[in-house]
Amino acid sequence: MLRNSRMARELANLSDSDNKTISLVAKNDSLGELEAQITGPEGTPYENGVFKLEVLVPQNYPFEPPSIKFLTKIYHPNIDDSGRVCMDLVKMPPKGNWRPTIGLESLLISIRLLLESPNPDDPLMADIATEFKRNHSEYVRKAKEYTQKYAKCVS
């Protein structure tokens, strides 16, 4: 099956790469459910945090995008309370920008980039976006507090 062979390739590639900011492991043998971890980018309020994400890969992957959800609570204008991420890359065209040439690794890198530079002009959490623009220090304080509270690395 297309999905499984491609997923196997992607996971093998990811485990071979020396990218230390992203990890992705299958939860079970079906390759349909995976758990990803990304580290908070340095120089941001998310620094030193480790964020868990749930990656659901549909049967029809890569013709349909995977759905990605934050399992770790995070204070971010583009990520809502239930962990949903507002990103055009994980939506089908014409609304979104998903392409079958995009891999899971690049998706996770894009999400990490979103943590680095939030997009307050297309927010999912309007009040956080407003705070990000008007009262930036308060946003930084709260985001740091969330990272401390929820995304603290256990080890």
Add this chain to the structure above:
Amino acid sequence: MDYLLDLVLQYPLIKLKAIEKSDKVLIRGKMLVKNKDIFIALKQTAIINGRSKYKLIKLDEDFNESTAIQIKQILEKESFQNVLEVLNKIHKHLETEKPLINLENHCEIYRKVIHEYSEFTKFFLHLKTSKLLQDLSAITASITDSNYREHSVKITVDFTQKTSDIFEISEFDLPQRIQDTFKPNENLIVLFDQFLARIERLQPYFDLMEEFDRNTTVLDPEKPKRSDSHRRIWLGENISTIITIDPYNVFQRPNFKFLGPEYLVESYSNHLNNNLGNWVCQENIFQGILDLLGLEDFPKRPTTKNQHNLLVDYGECSICFSLRLNEKLPEVICTNKRCEKFYHNECLYGWFVASNAKIVFNAISGNCPNCEKTISCPVLE
């Protein structure tokens, strides 16, 4: 009760038995239909004015469901004077029906297969292996030809008795030609001789193909079989050629097809067009092919490449991230010079369908998933 004698004479294997606490009888046993004993069971259900009604309980499994239904309908409509009459009626009906299982007498064929096989092994003493299947349905044999190549063949036996040519070559690894397929034969030795003659005739073809496999980087087929008369040969990054040989006319100029972006293909096809006239039926075809392409030697693809550093290696499909999908290599290349990504037809088509691209006649077109330029591929069934 005068019919009882006839009953015993005509249906000696039918037994009558009185049903307990009633005046009815149960009839069960076997009757001869078309030289075969057929099991049947009937039950007397009612006696009206001295005539009886019967019901079918069971009919031999050699007959199918519809025959049983037909008999039931006959029995429902009619009533009978005695047991003999009803059995005669059923017998007459069954004679016209075709039984489901027809055991045929294959002794003649068995005898012939065993005889032919022993003659065959005695005649061809240089057989490498030979085996007759236990149920005599097929023979497998392998042989080493004059150039020490091993060939194996499977010959199946036709048990339908439609023809006397019962032996047929069913599996072999040689290029096929429609005009001379192997014809079935009644003589195993004659049949195998045809096969050997074909192998000898194809020797120059085997030589050439092996020369390709030794001296070039073959991208496809992955594991060439003798029946594969084409080779996709690596010429450089992004470019390869498919050379198709006519197995029975090896000395004829082969067919070339170049795969790759236009600007790379151009120089090769120019060379080819300029040199076409120089092709002569010559002994060394491999050298001839090199001359046609204007090459000293076929380039060898560097094998040091670390495949794992790249998610998608050169030549691999950018959608399924692999080289082969159902044994096929990527067929579509993006025409944008800066992109030139490879796709399997199946993968690109799958994406176009998923993203609602538009179909024009028998092609579907949309944006290249990598560079967004227009790209199209044939519609798949």
